[in-house]
Amino acid sequence: MILDGIRTRDQIKAECLPRAQAVYKHTRRPPGLAVILVGSNPASQVYVRNKTKTAGEIGIYTETLSPDPSISTDDLLRLIRILNLRSEIDGILVQLPLPDHIDAQKILLAVAPEKDVDGFHPYNMGLLTTGRAGMRPCTPAGVIEILKRNDIPIAGRNAVVVGRSTIVGKPMALLLLEENATVTVCHSKTADLPGVCRTADILVAAIGRPAMVTADFIRPGAVVVDVGINSITDPQQAVEIFGADNLATFEKRGSQLVGDVHPGDMARLASAYTPVPGGVGPLTIAMLMRNTIEAAERRTGLC
Ligand code: NDP
Numbered sequence: 001m002i003l004d005g006i007r008t009r010d011q012i013k014a015e016c017l018p019r020a021q022a023v024y025k026h027t028r029r030p031p032g033l034a035v036i037l038v039g040s041n042p043a044s045q046v047y048v049r050n051k052t053k054t055a056g057e058i059g060i061y062t063e064t065l066s067p068d069p070s071i072s073t074d075d076l077l078r079l080i081r082i083l084n085l086r087s088e089i090d091g092i093l094v095q096l097p098l099p100d101h102i103d104a105q106k107i108l109l110a111v112a113p114e115k116d117v118d119g120f121h122p123y124n125m126g127l128l129t130t131g132r133a134g135m136r137p138c139t140p141a142g143v144i145e146i147l148k149r150n151d152i153p154i155a156g157r158n159a160v161v162v163g164r165s166t167i168v169g170k171p172m173a174l175l176l177l178e179e180n181a182t183v184t185v186c187h188s189k190t191a192d193l194p195g196v197c198r199t200a201d202i203l204v205a206a207i208g209r210p211a212m213v214t215a216d217f218i219r220p221g222a223v224v225v226d227v228g229i230n231s232i233t234d235p236q237q238a239v240e241i242f243g244a245d246n247l248a249t250f251e252k253r254g255s256q257l258v259g260d261v262h263p264g265d266m267a268r269l270a271s272a273y274t275p276v277p278g279g280v281g282p283l284t285i286a287m288l289m290r291n292t293i294e295a296a297e298r299r300t301g302l303c
Helices: 006-027 042-058 074-083 104-110 124-128 139-150 169-178 193-196 233-243 245-252 265-270 281-299
Strands: 032-036 060-065 090-092 158-162 184-188 204-205 223-226 231-232 257-258
Touching: 006 042, 006 139, 032 042, 032 074, 032 184, 032 281, 042 060, 042 281, 090 104, 090 281, 124 169, 139 169, 139 223, 139 281, 158 169, 158 193, 169 184, 169 204, 169 257, 184 193, 193 233, 231 233, 233 245, 233 257, 233 265, 245 257, 245 281
Parallel strands: 032 060, 032 090, 158 184, 158 204, 204 223
Antiparallel strands: 231 257
16 A cells, blocks of 8 residues: 555645634634745755745745845844744744754754744653653654554554654654554664564654665565655666666656665565655645644634
8 A cells, every 4th residue: 555645645734724714713813834944955945935835725824034044043043032922923943954053953942832833842852752742743743644544553563763863763753652652763873773674563764865775674564654855866876776667767857756765675565655755755744734723723722
């Protein structure tokens, strides 16, 4: 079974629409999202454009702030403090990565936890760790959504998460634990990584290495969630991963997206899997929208 992230995204978006309207009805203003984009990273610009476009479709007001790339950490902190105080802004998103001269940790810490729609603030991570309701990080929360909406049981299953980043791996492990899976977290120092991965009923790869998870990592019948988004530009690598038949398409485009799991091995061995593209990627933005609406509902007393 292919776990279709686009279908799930559309379901979540459709659920968000009446909730955004209810916020408007209650407060005479739409839910508001401020996006801070520093610098001209092309991928970040695409992500921000997609986020604001999706927000517009749902009826969320967005404001993109693009300060001069040379802005200091202190000046960016001041900008965030102003957004924290603005009543019509429910969510604040700082698009990562920030330029090297900015202290990203300080910036993320400055976002008011109730407006932290990315769910990265230590306060929200603490709520997650202690099993309390709060803003959940979008990508791992999206993974839980797609599993549940496709009736994939989580409770009692062995889940293996490869990757322990604050953005994906760690919160993913905690959310699976919250759903009563038995969770193992792997990283670059894990011994016998393929062997540990083969114990998984649910295998989540969040590594950032193209097609690293191959057949020897996947127990036949396992559910595989591929969080990775990697762009490859080497034709040799493209042939190794996608086969020679794909070369003409690859050469026309000049690059190709690939996840952290080998697509052919995943399709052959998994009982259900998220493709790349079209799997986890679309869910991240949908969950950001849901978090923004939830923030608005909480801040306006609707829930
Ligand atoms: P990070 O680089 O922050 O973390 C990568 C993790 O993978 C680390 O914990 C690292 O281990 C582990 N790792 C790296 N190499 C190996 C290895 N050889 N064996 C085992 N573990 C390894 O990445 P992110 O978590 O931010 O992102 C992971 C992937 O997910 C990327 O491809 C990214 O593009 C994608 N992503 C996709 C999103 C979406 O919307 N679909 C959103 C966010 C990310 P260690 O800690 O030991 O270094």
